[in-house]
Amino acid sequence: MIPDTLPGWKEAARRITAPGIRRVLVLGPADSGKSTLCRLLLRTASERDPALLDADPAQKLVGPPACVTLGRLGTDGSLTLSALAFVGALDPLRSWRRLVAGTELLASEARAGLLLANTSGLLRGAGRRLKAAKIAAVRPDLLIALGDHPGLEAVLADHAAIPALRLPRSPLARRKAEGERRALRRDAFRRYFAATPVWPLSPEGIRLEGEPNGSVLPEPRQLVALIDAAGWDLVLGIVLGRDAQGRLLLRAPMPEAPVAGLRWGKLWLDESLAPMSAVTPRPAPSPRR
Numbered sequence: 001m002i003p004d005t006l007p008g009w010k011e012a013a014r015r016i017t018a019p020g021i022r023r024v025l026v027l028g029p030a031d032s033g034k035s036t037l038c039r040l041l042l043r044t045a046s047e048r049d050p051a052l053l054d055a056d057p058a059q060k061l062v063g064p065p066a067c068v069t070l071g072r073l074g075t076d077g078s079l080t081l082s083a084l085a086f087v088g089a090l091d092p093l094r095s096w097r098r099l100v101a102g103t104e105l106l107a108s109e110a111r112a113g114l115l116l117a118n119t120s121g122l123l124r125g126a127g128r129r130l131k132a133a134k135i136a137a138v139r140p141d142l143l144i145a146l147g148d149h150p151g152l153e154a155v156l157a158d159h160a161a162i163p164a165l166r167l168p169r170s171p172l173a174r175r176k177a178e179g180e181r182r183a184l185r186r187d188a189f190r191r192y193f194a195a196t197p198v199w200p201l202s203p204e205g206i207r208l209e210g211e212p213n214g215s216v217l218p219e220p221r222q223l224v225a226l227i228d229a230a231g232w233d234l235v236l237g238i239v240l241g242r243d244a245q246g247r248l249l250l251r252a253p254m255p256e257a258p259v260a261g262l263r264w265g266k267l268w269l270d271e272s273l274a275p276m277s278a279v280t281p282r283p284a285p286s287p288r289r
Helices: 009-015 034-044 096-109 126-138 150-158 178-193
Strands: 023-027 050-054 067-073 079-086 114-118 142-146 164-167 198-201 207-209 222-227 233-242 248-251 261-269
Touching: 009 034, 009 164, 023 034, 023 126, 023 150, 034 050, 034 114, 034 142, 050 096, 067 096, 079 096, 079 233, 096 114, 096 126, 114 126, 126 150, 142 150, 178 233
Parallel strands: 023 114, 023 142, 050 114, 142 164, 207 261
Antiparallel strands: 050 067, 067 079, 198 248, 222 233, 222 261, 233 248
């Protein structure tokens, strides 16, 4: 069964082309078909200059993990990254402040005929409160709830004033094992950092925004965002170390604007570009006898 013939999915595609619908937010538990639905809706609304706001920092439709990302639909139907807001973590609940702020910032700057926001699968407890914060940040004209998870009804009840469309989960959706999720995150970072150069950046005279009580400078293998003078995140980088002049060696795309600062969170990437929560110190060599 192809997506646009699923019960209700064709109706959803029709609803988003109606006058007055400019922002749509998709809700649903993990592995319910949110990504498939978002792709269908983007294709349906291709004449409206749509944009995808991907507010799930772990499982991305567009761009690298640990970010809120904004994607545009290319002429070939593929999604192209157009902007990002660094979050610094994969767990939405560990990066609440940056996640909500980044969602609001990219939503306000999207300049799209139709903005489609995708979210993570957290719906209960703190996840319910996070959904409320994201809905306030996006200010959608329509909510689309995918599946029959009990947490969905609570989220919709919290926002009863916003029109909502309930859809069945995709029968093609399948539960992903954690190992598969890790591989998808690694592959997303590999695509982002493919063919990126290594270049030095002096930390002198630039803004340094790390974690409270954390290190003064980002550590080797730590993921960072390079920011401009206005505080916008330009690109992501991986700290490889420092050179003889004390400059940071970064593997990063060359940004189009001057770098005015760095910000980082609690995420490192290993040599394969798989995420790590911390760098494990190497044991000291045993003394020779």
